[in-house]
Amino acid sequence: MLSASFPLNPSFVIAPVNRRTFGTFVEHMGRCVYTGIYEPGHPTADKxxxxxxxxxxxxxxxxxxxxxxxxxxxxxxxWEDGIGPVGERPVRRDLAWHSLETNEIGIDEFARWAKKADLEIMYAVNLGTRGVQEALDVQEYLNHPEGTRLSDLRRANGAKEPYDVAIFCLGNEMDGPWQTGHKTAHEYGRLAAETARALRSAQPGIELVACGSSSSSMPTFGAWEAEVLELAYDQVDYISAHAYYEEHDGDLASFLASAVDMDHFVASVVATADSVGARLKSTKKIGISFDEWNVWYLSRFEGAPTPEEWAVAPRVIEDHYNVADAVVVGSLLVSLLRHSDRVTAACQAQLVNVIAPIMTEPGGRAWRQTIFHPFALTARLAKGEVLRVEPRAATVETARYGTVAALDAVATHDPQTGEVSVFAVNRSTSEPTELTIDLTALPGLQVAETWTVADADPYARNTADDPERVVPRENGSASLSGGTLTLELPPVSWSAVRLVPAG
Known part of the structure; x- marks a missing residue:
């Protein structure tokens, strides 16, 4: 058995837990919207x-x-295609995914759904084929109270009160040649700055996200962020980061260490942003909106349907996730929490059907994929402040990242309730790890709940017929005595422990 240990101290605070870390993503892509969140006639459908x-x-x-x-x-x-009487809305081609968009769901319908789901909307504006005026128009429709053409149009469409969208993305992946309206860093930086200035004139307190690199593997990574921020530093609050991970060629060990890459990604963007800030002699710090991340088997994706196959809501990148995928998702959440001082928002892409924690069948069942569980438990248990964790741990060898710690972990502490939560990953593919946590600086705690996602088969997955094949199970190995917590972590596992004040 491998071993790992670390102390927890409530004084070693990284930053408060940012609730926006637990974001999701709904795109008009594949079956995320149609037969995903929206399906009139389904037995469970509302009015x-x-x-x-x-x-x-x-x-x-x-x-x-x-x-x-x-x-x-x-x-x-x-955006205006999706407002007003549904029967009068145009059907358009979506060039991104070679599908047909009926516009049956638009801003007003989606806002109603988001309210039912208790979700804050992060709205992305079109800076590909459109620009400043489109951004101003959609902001007016969404957020202006009344008395203008577009705010009164929203009211006429049934939304008397503004939607109060606080955060807007200035386009999407504009560095990517695949992107409709792809731009150079200079072209995009100028446009982002112009759009941001206009939006701030309309809504001074608005929060704005500039497009960072589509991935750290882009040839322009780093240079893109630097040039965009040189042009837009004072006008934006955050820069985006996108990252997807998959197991390559049976290399499970490297896959389990994916958070090493995410850590490096965040550190690189922070260094670049701070370098620009230093050159501009600014005291402002740019945050990171990690607004696309997940496990995605991109190597299996054969591309969008050809133009001859235009269809409504085709099945696109409906990956089916296994235990190892869930462990990696849990580890990526560890990384995001660890960087809470700079990662101010994060969105797992996407919510339903498309590389998603939730799967559905048209007219049929919905079920939780394996990756659902670490996300749901982390979102529920992470409260208060993120604590710095510096483990001493055995190491494992990986082909992609070299020697890495077998254990990855983060913890949170809620000063108001005294609760502590620990999230831990065993990256070993074959050996359990005994984790020892020194709680001397946090006396008087008791174990309230322990959960582990693991399986003898790291490739086990859930299906519509067997939706409970992989679920979090109580970890009965947890023992707390004399201020020391011990816990056995199976190989290829993600675990969570919640501790509460005794009595």
Whole structure:
């Protein structure tokens, strides 16, 4: 058995837990919207056509913010197509995913759904085929109280009160050649700055996200962030980061260490942003909106349907997740929490059907994929402040990242309630790890709950017929004595422990 240990001290605070860390993402892509969140005629559908089973699972997931309506989709989207009488809305081609968009769901319908799901909207504006005026128009429709053409149009469409959207993304992945309206860093930086200035004139307190690199593997990574921020530093609050991970060629050990790459990604963007701030002699710090992240088997994705196959809501990248995928998702959440001082929002992409924690069948069942569980438990248990964790641990060898610690962990502490939560990953593919936590600085605690996601088969997964094949199970090995907590972590596992004041 491997070993690992660390002390916990409530004085070693990284930052408060940011509730926006537990964001999700709904794009008009594949079956995320149609037969995902929305399916009139489904046995659970409400009067607005939204699936009740998906709403229930979304609330259980614990997501707090939702990025909408894209994604690549947004770079060709005309938001005004999705307002007014549904029967009069045009059907458009979506060039991003070579599908047909009926516009049956638009801003007003989505806002109603988000309210039912208890989600804050992070709205992405089209800076691909459109620009400053489109951004101002959609902000007016969403947020201006009344007395202007577009705010009064919203009121006429049934939304008397403004939606009060606080955070807007200035486009999506504009560094990517695949993006409709792809731009150079200089072109995009100028446009982002101009759009941001205009939006701040309309809504001074607005929060704005500039597009960072689509991934750290982009040839322009780093240079893109630097040039964009040189042009827009004073006008934006955050820069985006996107990252997807998958197991390559049976290399499970490297896959389990994916958070090493995420840590490096965040550190690189922070260093770049701070370098620009230093050159500009600014005391402002740019945050990171990690508004796309997940496990995605991109190597299996054969591309979107050809133009001859235009269809409504085709099945696109409906990955089916296993135990190892869930462990990696849990580890990525550990990384995001660990960087709470700079990662101010994060959105797992996406919510339903498309590389998602929730799966549905049209007219049929909805179920939790394996990756649902670490997200839901972390969102529920992470409260208060993130504590710095510096483990001493055995190591494992990986082909991609070299020697890495077998244990990855983070903890949170709520000063108001005294509760402590620990989230831990055993990256070993074959050996259990005995974790020892010194709680001397946090006396008087008792174990309230312990959960582990693991299985003898790291590739086990849930299906519609067997939706409970992989679920969090109580970890009976937890023992707390004399201020020391011990816990056995199975190989390829993610675990969570909640401790509360005794008595």
């Amino acid at each position: 607005d056509g939204f699936r009740g089973d998906v709403l229930e699972l979304t609330r259980e997931l614990g997501a707090t913010v939702v990025r909408y309506p894209g994604g690549n989709f947004v770079s060709g989207y005309r």
